[in-house]
Amino acid sequence: MTTNLIDIQNSDVIMATSNMAENHPVGFQWVMKAKERGAKLIHVDPRFTRTSAAADMHVPLRSGTNIVFFGGMIKYAIDHNLHFKDYVVHYTNASFLIDPEFKTATDGGGLFAGYDAAKRAYDQKSWKYQLDAEGNPKRDLTLRDPNSVFQLMRRHYSRYTVEMVERVCGIPKEKFVAAAKLFCEASGPEKTGSITYALNLTQHTNGVENIRALCMLQLLLGNVGRPGGGVVALRGHANVQGATDLAVLYQDLPGYHPMPLRDAHPDLKTYLEKTTPKSGFVVNRPKWVVSMLKAWYGDRATKENDYGFDWIAKRASADAYSHQHIFVDMYNGKLKGFFAIGQNPAVGGPNAKLARAALEKLDWLVVQDIFLTETAEFWKAPASPPHREAAGTKNIKTEVFFLPAAPAAEKDGTLTNTMRLIQWHEKAVDPPGDVRSDAEHIYQLGKRLRTLYAGSKAKRDQGILALTWDYGDKHPDMLKVLVEMNGVAIEELRDKDGKVLYRKGEPLKTFADLRDDGTTTSGIWIYTGATVWDAEGKVVNRTASHKKGDEKDYLAHGWGWSWPANRRILYNRASANPAGKPWSEKKKFLWWDPEAPSNVPDKKGRWVGLDVPDFNAFLAPDAKGGDNPYIMRADGKGAFFGPLLDGPFPEHYEPVESPVKNLLSRQQMNPTAKIWKVGDKRNELAGVGSAEYPYVITTYRLTEHHLSGVMSRYLPMLAELFESHFAEISHELAKELGIANGDTITVMSPRGKIHAKAMVTNRFKPFTIDGKKIHQIGVPWHWGYNGVPGLPGSKGDITNDLSATVGDSNVFIQETKAFCCNVKKGVV
Amino acid sequence: MLKIPDWEMTIVWYFFLGGIAGGAYFTAAIADNFGSARDRAVSKVGYLLSLPLTLACGILLIADLGTPLRFLNMLGAFKFWNPMSIGAWGLGVFGLFSLLSSVLSFSTSQQMVGLRRKLSLVGSIFGFFLAAYTGVLLSATTLPFWGDSRLMGALFLASGASTGMAAISLIMFLGGTAAGEGWGKVKKADRYSMIIELVLLAVFLGLLGSAARPLTSGQFAPLFWGGLVGVGLVIPLVLEFVGQRVKAVAALGAVLVLVGGFVLRYVVLMSVQA
């Protein structure tokens, strides 16, 4: 997220596109605060939820049509001259000129220039800036050049008319115009609006483009980097941000360095050369990567051995290892063993029947969890024809190990939340019995592996043997781990003038001090500054600090510690105009104070304000690059034109399963979407407009339950809040099918079927899509076959038995927000 | 969105028997004080009937408590405006009178008879109380029609008197003492009570209007109209006038009155809690 939840209170309009009140209720308090101050809340969601209940306007749209919605808004803003022109001209790449060879999807029948149908991929050679003699992008600050990003964007979205929005999304014209007006008018120097999103945008085969569309709207309205503006990514699990920071994703190293590729990156030099841009802040990558390797391998990492770069397991160039890849490979017998640490794919994974069938093919499975999950007991799954005759262990050879893990309250450590805020928590009670923290399990596993490999000469074992793996005797000292992530000075460090910057062993205060000569360590550069030394050389854990916000510091910089560098709003340079002055008194946040002392003696001027500048604090607005707020980008500008694998501008395609034809182009679905072919009819898909599966289905969460349900269904107090698994359907559909509220119904897709109770409600309404009535239903996915004894409703069918193994082309996220189903009354 | 107290058959019986006990006692007291010597049988039956019934009432009341052992807690507080509180006290005090009067009813000593008569005048106040307070108790709730009526106590009192008298006359019939003039007086008194009850019931329904719907329509209506109004009031009254010379018919009338009294408590308690 570019901003901080606390700052939402400064928004003039908030457009919630996810179900924030239900899934991020604590963060939602700031939306309510904004509302108390008179802000308006728009909720965009196919169904009326508890967020809609709090909203001034609920805009229902058919699942999977988000780009039409945002594209329509972009067009509306441009057509009505509501975009924030100064912001767009100076802080974005709108003025940059693109290669004349490039064609938008408007001119390519739904495809951009360079599509290769055989490869189902784009050749992106024309997707680039025109460069001048010095190699800098050419610009037209009037934004009139037909090859300017602005004009191309305008051309691209020329099809996204209000009428088109009505026909594709099913939003009545008047309603859409009212929403567009309300949101787009909160733009300019005096106003800001924020947009929240979560899975409503991500879980689609064009998930990343959905988010880009949202970002483009925010750039257009000048809503990024400014108070009350922002792209509010509402993340999932309590520490999912920390998990991605620390590289649980296959494509990253800690701190978002690309995972090295086996063939393309034979050595550190090549890796750094290929992945380090020529300009922008990321030019510092070598310092970060070398410091990371020093943190991992300590003294064994030397300049001569590439700091141990060779020891990192590399990714085979063309392969991806997303959740879905792993389970398809597992089903195909390519995986022998699997570690499920705090994950319940037997319920939570898309196409869960496939996931459970895949688990049967393993030799061994380790489940490390705080509860006996359905995954840990996957053989207990009831039969779900036609794929398995009867449940049982008879024919399953998988050996299952269960490692009981301690939950958060039983261990020290940090959680990094959705606003990049790292918060330390102390152990409240010891775990019972032989239960251990995840850190201890993993630490001990590492120790045993090192004993096992001791003396091995095999190349593949050297990485494990070379690790610094010394955090205490039994349980790792988590503060030690945090300090290692933060990084320290390996030896005394001095500046150019010989002044001592750091004592030997001292934690580094900022990543600006990281070096690529092997004198500093840092497990993850963005966390540098989280721990420091006090005067006596004792570690001060800034993530454990508990100073509440007040009038002087409403963003509460003393509460926990937020990466990077404890700044709370990213790109905050954009909160001032190009000359460094606040855009307006009302939206004053960070500004250039020409009188403030600089870091160089005798010089003056620095950025000051309500936050840590996300910018070189001493770079004057009129200096070179002084108006480039987007420091993580090579050109320093927010990107309207931003190449992804499926295009530089988001273009609408229908979900892989859809009841209707794409009205915007002949391209029915994302031409680069990943669709897995799995044997044994394990991943059948419904055709476009299938009569057998005529309804749109979306799957989602409830406040009362948590994800695969293990952490809520097993607790009577929470489990009793819903009587049973249910599906929400409109009165109109219920009438057509003769279903009454509370009737048991069967929901089926080409992958499987489930039984649930029908909750007939006004909160779902049929959509009119291109003049035709299209029904959508909604099914929460928290239930599974385990639960509380004596509470029948704590168990239920697995909604993910319905969903498919298909993915977005960039990150392979599943499409569980929009697919097709049928509904029948009774148990069919 | 109100809640019902789940007062079930124990309480129906309690209300019913309490009414009889109170009614019988005061009938006995009146016969004792104002009747002739030949009415002695009436007062003796009345006193002696009230004693076991009161005892039964106490047991029923305690049995119905969620925590019966804490019955005495009721006596730990005295709230004069609270029917339940003074009800518990009243039941106890009445029991005492009933006991004394019963014991004294065996005495022929002039002194003791005098004492008994005086005592019973005070005791019958508590008898009236026992018959009526249960109705007041119901009207001091928030439930529909219980809380809407202010004649519940009056109605219960009239019904209690009538059932008390019917019980006495029935016992006399069964005990073979139905020959004397006393029997006829009880039945006559009962006739007045029934008329008063019928009138009160009409006013009660009239005042309640649609609030009386739980009684007058729906599941409990047949029992109310047939069991209470028909079997419990109109038929016995008709029998009184038509068949008053045939003892068996009169006895049957008394049985019907008792049935009616039970039905009244039953429909009033259950219709609201259904």
Add this chain to the structure above:
Amino acid sequence: MARTLAMFTDTSLCIGCRACQVACKQWNELGMEVPEWTGTYQNHTHFTDQTFRLVRFIEEPKPTGELAWLLMSDVCKHCAQAGCLEACPTGAIYRTQYGTVDINQDTCNGCRYCVSSCPFGVVAFNASSGTAKKCTFCNDRIHNGLGPACAKACPTESIQFGFRDELVARAQKRVETLKGMGFKEAQLYGADSNGFLGGLNAFFLLLARPGTYNLPDSPKLPQRNVVVDSLLSIGSAVLVGLGALLAFRERGQGGGDA
């Protein structure tokens, strides 16, 4: 008596998350209940002996035809004139020094009179303890300087806890603000200590008429009937007594006409 404490539940801020409902269960160690199908997200239909806070979900079309989902976290009102307290024959229900209404579980004998005497149907009987149960206003917490568990858990400050007079002032301002924002029916329920039941120490801000939330427009103290009903009973006693007197006197004196 100490200054009166109160809870102010502002339904305009409620997001129906039910954290209050669960926090109450957890703090008060209330047991598991098998829920019933209510057709909506709400469970249970009403307060029970194990559910002292209950979030209500009311689907109501607005006059404009748009849908409204009114969310309201309901609770014992801690009435200044409390039917339950007046009804309790054992004195188990008492008023604390802070003006809240609590049930002493060691004194209650389970007569259930309070159950039928609460104008809001709050008190419920617990069969296993044999006593009546309801919101305690977290008596154990407020006497130790902590706010109620439900208020503590509420993420949006929909449940506010504090001194009654201060909360009422804040609530009145809030109603004005909401009216200014177009919520025409925004109103306080039970804030007025001259109003029904002498005011509620757990009062509410509603966005629609009380009836929409299944709340009585003007709840009455059930004990109001006692005097009239008693007098009428006495009248009835006099009538019946006269009848009996007549029956016994006339014959006794005349020597019998049988």
